[in-house]
Amino acid sequence: MKKLTMLPIASNLTGSLNFNQLSDLVGDFEWHTLDHSNWNESYPYKPQVKFKIGYTKNELLLRFDVAEEQLRGNYSDVNQNVWEDSCVEFFISFDDxxxxxxxxxxxxxxxxxxxxxxxxxxxxxxxxxxxxTVQAFSMIERHSGTDKRWSMIQVIPLAVFKFDDTSDLKGKTIHGNFYKCGDNLKNPHFLSWNKIDNPTPNFHLPKFFGELVFG
Structure with a gap:
């Protein structure tokens, strides 16, 4: 099981925010990679994906950087099938x-x-x-070459986790996993940070979550 430490961010994420300001707040934080292409025989394509994560008293700040051959963003309304597009995902559990x-x-x-x-x-x-209430800031790089690059920073209010007590997280260990998928891309793929040992693609397996420590 992998383990990472989420570092605190000194600034409160209030007021008018932009991608560059948020990027600077986690500029020195460690990058982590989505190394596991868990179903490589059926889905051999593997984009390059890395992420970093920090927290304040009231929010999580999560950044993904992606390099992949195709970009797709067909869904524009919440709770649609975004996993069919170029999609990044974060699953998190506070109750083991x-x-x-x-x-x-x-x-x-x-x-x-x-x-x-x-x-x-x-x-x-x-x-x-x-x-x-989750703020998402995207940046897409357009240039010549095989891979297209895009980045996303999410400011996730802890209030989103409304079924759990998130009032005092410092020092606590919880569980989660980070993913990249694109079910309807020309080369579908299913990458994860912590390895998933299952015969078919499925991210909804919390027994394969890693440890996340609020440092």
Whole structure:
């Protein structure tokens, strides 16, 4: 099981924010990579993906950097099938993986957030108003070459995790995983930070979450 430490961010993420300001706040933080192409025989294509994450008293700040051959951002309304687009995902559990939140955003900033147990019949989506409290800042680089590059920074209010007590997280260890997918891209792929040992693609397996420490 992988383990990472999320460092605190001194500034409060209030007022008018932009991509460059947020990037600077985590500029010295460690990059982590999505190394695991868990179903490589069926889905051999592997984009380059890395991320970094920090936190304040009231928010998580999560940045993804992606290099992939195709960009797709067809969905523009919350809770649509964003996993079919160029999509990055973050699953997080505060109760030792009994329940978890799945936070999924495509490259144009359209979000989907669900909550519940691994049994899909128990899972529910958050409301559009709740999902839209997550601020998503995207930057797409257009240049010649095989891969196209894009970055996303998400400011995730801890209030989104409404079924858990997030009032005092410093020093606590929780669980989560980070993903990149694109089900309807010409080369579908399913990458993860912590390895998933399952015969078919499935991110909804919290037993394969890694440890996240609020440093």
């Amino acid at each position: 993986r009994k329940h978890y939140y799945n936070i999924e955003f495509n490259l144009i900033g359209t979000g989907l957030i669900g909550y519940g147990s691994p049994d899909k019949s128990t899972r529910n989506r958050l409301s559009a108003a709740e999902i839209e």
